[in-house]
Amino acid sequence: MPGKSPIFPGPRTARGIVLAVLLSNADQAGAEPLRGRVTLAAIVRALKRKYHWPIETTSFPSNAADGRATWATVYSLPAHVIDKALDARGRDWLRSSLGDQAAR
Numbered sequence: 621m622p623g624k625s626p627i628f629p630g631p632r633t634a635r636g637i638v639l640a641v642l643l644s645n646a647d648q649a650g651a652e653p654l655r656g657r658v659t660l661a662a663i664v665r666a667l668k669r670k671y672h673w674p675i676e677t678t679s680f681p682s683n684a685a686d687g688r689a690t691w692a693t694v695y696s697l698p699a700h701v702i703d704k705a706l707d708a709r710g711r712d713w714l715r716s717s718l719g720d721q722a723a724r
Contacts, residue, residue, distance in 0.1 A: 631717035640717040
C-alpha cells in the first residue's frame with residue numbers, strides 16, 4: 621500500500637515469525653500451517669493488508685511428493701525494503717523475534 625509505512629507485528633506471534641524470516645532473508649522451506657489453524661498464505665495476506673509490508677509473491681508449477689502437479693509459492697521482500705526496515709527499528713525487532721543470530 622503506497623503511502624503507508626510498514627508496521628511491525630508482535631515479535632513472538634505467527635505474523636512476527638513469518639516477517640522475521642522475510643527480513644532475515646532466510647529460506648523457509650515446507651512451511652506447514654501453524655498449529656493447524658492458519659496457513660502461511662493467510663499470514664502473508666495479513667502482513668500485506670493490515671501491516672502494509674510490500675511482500676512479493678511468485679508462484680510456479682511444481683510436483684508434490686506423490687507425483688501430482690501442484691503450485692509452489694515463494695514470498696519475499698525487496699532488498700531495499702529489508703535495508704530500510706533494518707535501518708529503522710528492524711534490527712532490534714528482529715533480535716527480539718529470532719535472537720541475536722538473526723540480525724545482520
